[in-house]
Amino acid sequence: xxxxxxxxxxxxxxxxxxxxxxxxxxxxxxxxxxxxxxxxxxxxxxxxxxxxxxxxxxxxxxxxxxxxxxxxxxxxxxxxxxxxxxxxxxxxxxxxxxxxxxxxxxxxxxxxxxxxxxxxxxxxxxxxxxxxxxxxxxxxxxxxxxxxxxxxxxxxxxxxxxxxxxxxxxxxxxxxxxxxxxxxxxxxxxxxxxxxxxxxxxxxxxxxxxxxxxxxxxxxxxxxxxxxxxxxxxxxxxxxxxxxxxxxxxxx
Numbered sequence: 001x002x003x004x005x006x007x008x009x010x011x012x013x014x015x016x017x018x019x020x021x022x023x024x025x026x027x028x029x030x031x032x033x034x035x036x037x038x039x040x041x042x043x044x045x046x047x048x049x050x051x052x053x054x055x056x057x058x059x060x061x062x063x064x065x066x067x068x069x070x071x072x073x074x075x076x077x078x079x080x081x082x083x084x085x086x087x088x089x090x091x092x093x094x095x096x097x098x099x100x101x102x103x104x105x106x107x108x109x110x111x112x113x114x115x116x117x118x119x120x121x122x123x124x125x126x127x128x129x130x131x132x133x134x135x136x137x138x139x140x141x142x143x144x145x146x147x148x149x150x151x152x153x154x155x156x157x158x159x160x161x162x163x164x165x166x167x168x169x170x171x172x173x174x175x176x177x178x179x180x181x182x183x184x185x186x187x188x189x190x191x192x193x194x195x196x197x198x199x200x201x202x203x204x205x206x207x208x209x210x211x212x213x214x215x216x217x218x219x220x221x222x223x224x225x226x227x228x229x230x231x232x233x234x235x236x237x238x239x240x241x242x243x244x245x246x247x248x249x250x251x252x
Contacts, residue, residue, distance in 0.1 A: 012039070013037050013038060013039045014037070014038055014039070014138070014139065014140065015038065015039050015040075015041060015133075015136050015137065015138040015140075016033050016038035016039070016040050016041070016133075016138055016140040016141065016142055016184075017040075017041050017043055017129045017132050017133045017136070017138055017140070017141045017142070018030045018033050018040040018041065018042050018043065018067075018141075018142040018143075019043055019044075019125055019126075019129055019141070019142065019143045019144065020042040020043060020044050020058045020061065020062060020069070021044065021054050021058060021144075022044065022054040022055060022056070022057030022058030022059075022060075022061055022209060022210050023054060023057070023144075023209055023210060023211045023227075024192075024195070024196070024199070024206060024209050024211050024231055024234075025144035025145075025146055025187055025195060026058075026143075026144040027057075027061050027144075027199070027204055027206070027208070027209045028144060028187065028195050028196075028198060028199040028202070028204055029142045029143065029144035029184075029186065029187060030042060030061065030062075030065060030067070030142070031065075031199060031202040031203070031204050032142070032186050032198070032202065033140075033142045033184070034065065034067075035202055038140060038142075039067075040065070040067045040068075040142070041067065041068045041069075041070065041132065041136065041138070042058070042061075042062045042065075042067050042068065042069045042070070043069075043070050043072065043125075043128065043129055043132060044058040044059075044069065044070070044071045044072070045071070045072050045073075045074060045125060045128070046071055046072070046073045046074075047073075047074045047075070047076040047077065047085075047118075047121070047124075048074075048075055048076045048077020048078065048085050049076075049077075049084050049085065049118075050084055050085065050087060050091075050213075050214070051084065051210070051212060051213055051214065051215055053210050053212075053215050053219040054210045054211075055071065056210070056219065057208060057209050057210035057219075058071075059071075060208050061208055061209065064205065064208065070132070072128055074124065074128075076118060076119075076121065076124065079119065081118070081119045082115065082116060082117060082118040082119065083114075083115040083116050083213070084116050084118055084213060085118060089115055090115075091115075091116065091213045091214040091222075091225050092114060092115065092116070092225065092226060093214075093222065093224040093225055094224055094226070094229060096229065097229045097230065097232075097233045100226055100229050100230075112152050113152045113153070113154065114152055114226065116213055116225075116226060116227075117152070117153050117154075120155070121155065122143070122145065122153075122155035122156070122160070123155060123164070125143075126141065126143065126164055126168075126183070129141045129143075130168050130171075130172065130181065133181060134172050134173065134174050134181075137174075139174070139179055139180065139181055139182060140181070140182050140184060141181065141182070141183050141184065142184045142185075142186070143161070143183065143184070143185055144185075144187050145161070145185050145187070145188060146187045146188060146190065146192075146195070147188050147189060148189060148190060148191050148192075158185075158188060161183050161185050161188070164183060165181065165182065165183040168181045168183070169181055191234070191237070192230055192231065192233065192234025192237070192238075193233075193234045193235075193237035193238035194238075195234065196234050196235060196238040196240055197238050197240070200238075200240055205243075206235075206243050206244075207243035207244075207245075211227045211228060211231045211244070212225060212227055212228050213225040213226065213227050213228075215247075216247040219245070220245050220246060220247040221244050221245065221246050221247065222246075222247055223246045223247065228244075228246075231244065232244070
């Protein structure tokens with residue numbers, strides 16, 4: 001006669017590294033990782049960006065979520081090549097999202113890639129996330145990239161993420177020992193409106209996030225850069241009140 005069945009004790013939730021800029025997408029990604037049962041370690045970067053207010057938002061988001069938050073200092077500003085790093089390059093502004101879409105081809109040398117693209121930024125960020133994941137024994141990295149409302153950035157495409165994941169599983173001791181790493185990009189194929197609806201369902205406080213590429217000194221959003229216009233259109237299409245604090249009450 002056998003005794004009663006005893007449930008085996010479950011181990012701790014798996015750790016996941018979540019890239020957290022403090023913006024709408026990355027904050028939603030953090031909430032998704034938690035909802036999927038991971039213990040997130042949030043990773044942010046002070047990389048020479050002009051819009052450093054986003055780091056204050058990232059800190060607040062991580063604190064509110066009760067997750068560990070690390071900030072890494074790197075100097076992409078010394079490399080330059082982007083309006084987000086070089087104050088001599090103007091951050092593009094538009095009247096509305098339609099005007100922004102019509103400006104395709106206004107990038108350097110007439111390309112479709114805007115001047116707000118930061119050379120190799122996601123590759124640098126993911127490399128740091130990979131190192132942290134391996135050091136912590138994590139097998140999962142979350143990144144809030146989006147291929148629908150992605151502003152033309154080449155390092156937000158599905159092909160790029162697949163290539164980085166393949167590289168990561170060739171380049172790490174953990175993968176060689178049979179512990180494959182997975183890059184999660186749950187927002188990749190969603191519109192901004194769909195992302196916002198998902199975040200609202202998870203209880204995300206979007207008022208605590210910062211998206212603007214050219215905020216006022218107090219962090220108020222400019223309302224007319226690409227990031228602001230995509231964000232505002234997302235809230236309108238999601239039929240959710242936009243909690244963004246705009247400079248001079250100017251809304252797109």
